Amino acid sequence: xxxxxxxxxxxxxxxxxxxxxxxxxxxxxxxxxxxxxxxxxxxxxxxxxxxxxxxxxxxxxxxxxxxxxxxxxxxxxxxxxxxxxxxxxxxxxxxxxxxxxxxxxxxxxxxxxxxxxxxxxxxxxxxxxxxxxxxxxxxxxxxxxxxxxxxxxxxxxxxxxxxxxxxxxxxxxxxxxxxxxxxxxxxxxxxxxxxxxxxxxxxxxxxxxxxxxxxxxxxxxxxxxxxxxxxxxxxxxxxxxxxxxxxxxxxxxxxxxxxxxxxxxxxxxxxxxxxxxxxxxxxxxxxxxxxxx
Numbered sequence: 182x183x184x185x186x187x188x189x190x191x192x193x194x195x196x197x198x199x200x201x202x203x204x205x206x207x208x209x210x211x212x213x214x215x216x217x218x219x220x221x222x223x224x225x226x227x228x229x230x231x232x233x234x235x236x237x238x239x240x241x242x243x244x245x246x247x248x249x250x251x252x253x254x255x256x257x258x259x260x261x262x263x264x265x266x267x268x269x270x271x272x273x274x275x276x277x278x279x280x281x282x283x284x285x286x287x288x289x290x291x292x293x294x295x296x297x298x299x300x301x302x303x304x305x306x307x308x309x310x311x312x313x314x315x316x317x318x319x320x321x322x323x324x325x326x327x328x329x330x331x332x333x334x335x336x337x338x339x340x341x342x343x344x345x346x347x348x349x350x351x352x353x354x355x356x357x358x359x360x361x362x363x364x365x366x367x368x369x370x371x372x373x374x375x376x377x378x379x380x381x382x383x384x385x386x387x388x389x390x391x392x393x394x395x396x397x398x399x400x401x402x403x404x405x406x407x408x409x410x411x412x413x414x415x416x417x418x419x420x421x422x423x424x425x426x427x428x429x430x431x432x433x434x435x436x437x438x439x440x441x442x443x444x445x446x447x448x449x450x451x452x453x454x455x456x457x458x459x460x461x462x463x464x465x466x467x468x469x470x471x472x473x474x
Contacts, residue, residue, distance in 0.1 A: 182208045182297075183226065188234035189214040197232055197259075203290050204297070216243050223251055230297050231256045241270045248275040257296045259289075268307035278302035338380050339393075346373050351390050 182205040186194050194212050201208055211228065213219035219231070233239070235258050248254060257278040258271055268279045278296040280289055281304050292302040339347065342363075349359045356374070360367040374386075383389035 182230070183211065183228040184208055185211045185213065185219060185222075185228040185231045186234070187213050187216070187219045187231070189236060189238075190234075193234055197234060200286060200290055201230075201232070201293070204294055216247065220247060220250070223254075227251070227254065229255065230293065232293070233258045235260045241267075241274060244271060244276060245274045255296055255299070257293055257302070263304045263307050265307050268303065272301075272303070279304060279307065339377060343373055343377050346370060347377060347389070347393050350374075350386055351394070 184198075184201050186197050186201075188194050188197070191212075198210050201210070211219075211222055213221075222228075231254055233244075233256060244256070244258075248256065252275065256276045257280060258276055259280050259282050260267065261282055263281050271279055277299070278292055278301060280292045280302060284292070284304075295302050345363060346359055349362060354362065356367050356370045359370045363370075374389075378384070378389055381389050381392045383392050
C-alpha cells in the first residue's frame with residue numbers, strides 16, 4: 182500500500198507512519214509539508230490513502246482544490262478537536278473520515294482502515310450539528326388534546342431486532358451486510374426476514390419496506406388485501422370478469438376399438454338344467470309284428 186502524509190512537523194509524520202504500519206507492515210510513504218509537494222507525485226501514481234494532519238494554516242479551500250483535481254482520492258483528516266462546522270465542511274468537500282487526535286490509537290487505525298475500504302468515519306461529537314435550543318424555549322407536553330404521534334401499526338408488530346433489520350433493508354443492505362452490522366449470522370437474518378414478511382404480508386423486500394414505512398399508495402394496495410380474496414372468473418353469459426380461456430374439464434377414457442359397440446356383450450349359453458341332474462332318456466318300445474317269435 183501507498184500512503185501520503187501531509188504535516189509540517191517531521192516528528193508527527195513519523196508517528197503517523199508508525200500507526201499506518203499497523204495496517205500494512207510493508208507500506209510505502211510519501212511525506213509532504215505543503216499542498217504542492219503532496220500533489221506532486223499524484224501524476225505518476227495515486228496513493229491508497231491520504232492522511233492530512235490538520236494545522237491552523239490549512240483551509241477547507243485547499244482540500245476543495247485538491248479533490249477537484251483528484252476526485253478519486255481517499256482522504257482522512259486528523260483534527261485537534263471535534264468542531265461540527267469544520268467536520269461538516271470537510272465532509273461536504275469529499276473527505277471520507279475526520280478523526281480526533283485524542284482518540285485511542287487502536288480506534289484511529291480502525292477508522293483509517295474503514296476509510297481505506299471506502300467507508301466514512303465521523304466522530305460522535307460532530308453529530309450535534311444543529312445548534313441547541315434556547316433556554317427559554319417551551320417544550321410542548323403531550324396530553325389528551327395533543328397526543329404523541331402514533332407509530333405505524335405494521336411496525337409495532339415487529340420486535341426491536343426486526344426493526345433494526347428493516348432499517349438495514351431500507352438502506353439497501355444485503356443479508357451478509359446486515360449480519361456483519363448487527364453481529365449475527367446470515368442464517369439468523371434470513372429467519373428474521375421470513376418472519377417479517379409473514380407479519381407484514383409482503384412478498385419481497387421492496388414491498389416489506391413500503392409496508393413498514395406506510396408508503397401504501399394506490400399501486401401498492403394490491404400488496405395488502407386484508408384477507409379478501411380476489412374475484413374469481415365466472416362462466417360465460419354471467420356478469421363479471423370472464424376468463425380468457427374457458428376450459429371444460431373432461432374425464433379421461435381409454436379409446437375403444439372400432440369393432441366394439443356400447444351395447445352389452447352377450448353372455449355365454451348355459452344349460453337349462455344343471456350338469457349331472459338330467460335323467461337318462463328311456464328307450465322307445467319295440468313294435469311287435471305278427472309272426473315274430
